[in-house]
Amino acid sequence: MSITMTEAAARHVQKSLSKRGKGVGLRLAVKTSGCSGLAYAIEFADEALPEDLSFESHGLQLLVNANSLPFLEGTELDFVREGLNEGFKFNNPNAKAECGCGESFAV
Template sequence: MSIQVTERAADHIRRSVDRHQDSIGLRLGVRTSGCSGFMYTVDYADRVDDGDTVFEQHGVKVVVDGKSLPFLEGIELDFVREGINERFAFRNPNVTAECGCGESFSI
């Protein structure tokens, strides 16, 4: 199983984690929500729990829980700036549909 992190995303994660005490990296997951079924969750990872998988690239760690991992297989996590807005971009090869607002997806 793999998750790819671009250098831009790694730079953003590194800066964010450096400002958040006790964080070891980024926690990435999915939860049931929205009109298409699932949405991504992003938070600070303060620890690695049983059942978590840790991916390390470009000097940053991304922690994924076991339930989310099948939905995130092969995803590329990027960080994009569009004008004054900036956000994580998820390029997930497993997605079969997305809602119009881009907040949720289905697999």
């Protein structure tokens, strides 16, 4: 399996990396947090680390550490606008439940 992003997410990431002036993509992780037990962590990646697993999508890298991969495998990262709000949305087939605010999930 792999981790991918939609074209909308890739456009947003590429635009943000251009503004920053550096970076190869995004680093995704899962941490223990939130009311459902697990929360997504996302940050810009300037380079791949030795412990990163790399997935290429729309010319950008999605970097994930081995501990987070079982929770993120098969996930599609999207960038959505809903009313006045916009942000990344994780379409994660492993999530069995999500909290009401969408910030955390359970497997």
